[in-house]
Amino acid sequence: MAEDRATMDETAASEPPYLRSAPPLARFVFRGDAMGEAKAGEAFGLGFPEAINRAASKGERGKPGGRVALRLGPDELLLIAPVSEGQAVFAAIGTACTDIPHALVDISDRHLGFVLEGPDGADVLNAGCPLDLSLPAFPVGMATRTLFHKAEIVLWRMEPRLFRIEVGRSFAPYLEASLRIAMNEAR
């Protein structure tokens, strides 16, 4: 890993950040108490992250078995699974939490995902997002809801130079255009 980073540093100057759309995914918001979270986590196939603004993931995103859970609030979780398994996941969590008060909402069509990769990714995001995105302040595995200019986004640092962005679908063209302007300026 250390070697990888060294190689990345050498190419940093010539490597511009690039932006691509994430594949279609099934997304859910789960809210419930500790017991509900435990049962839902079991049904989801991935224990939910304990700390607020942290992410847990397993498998390859978008591929069968890929699971992501982001804790966006004290009792709010954003769950991401492949489209093909979305209905099964929804049903499984619903069944597991039958007797426990909870809310499970399918928001697959509400969000679109983007992936921003490159050494200047944090700088590009800082064009519209006032959070401190340095590695000590925003480490790998941190995920939070925040603002990019006027658009509310969910920002997740998957790797030091790889950010995952979730945005409301109607804000997606605005976000993409704003990011591309920032990328041109960072170049």
Next chain:
Amino acid sequence: MLLIHCPYCNMKRPETEFRNAGAAHIARPLDPATTSDAEWAAFLYLRDNPKGIIAERWRHAHGCGRFFNAIRNTVSDDFVTTYKAGEAPPETEAFASEVAPGSREANATGKQAETAL
């Protein structure tokens, strides 16, 4: 940019993520049926507008989504402290000396509200 400490996220976040939600620690009358119109109107509409220290509700709208309370100085816009919803306001005397003179009155008002609850 002003940074506001969110007691739920436990970190300082940019002010644009937050929304003000008015004065804090306004207790709803327990039995509205026996509350007079004047008392009800006072509960709904009458608020202090202090120059100095005020306890307010804020919401981390573009973050964790939670309401919390903040002690803020309306003169300097300085956030003295923030604390979770449902928690008692911190001792107002402790930070009275740190804030602008003239806030003593507001401070006393804060005290009354506290004892009223």
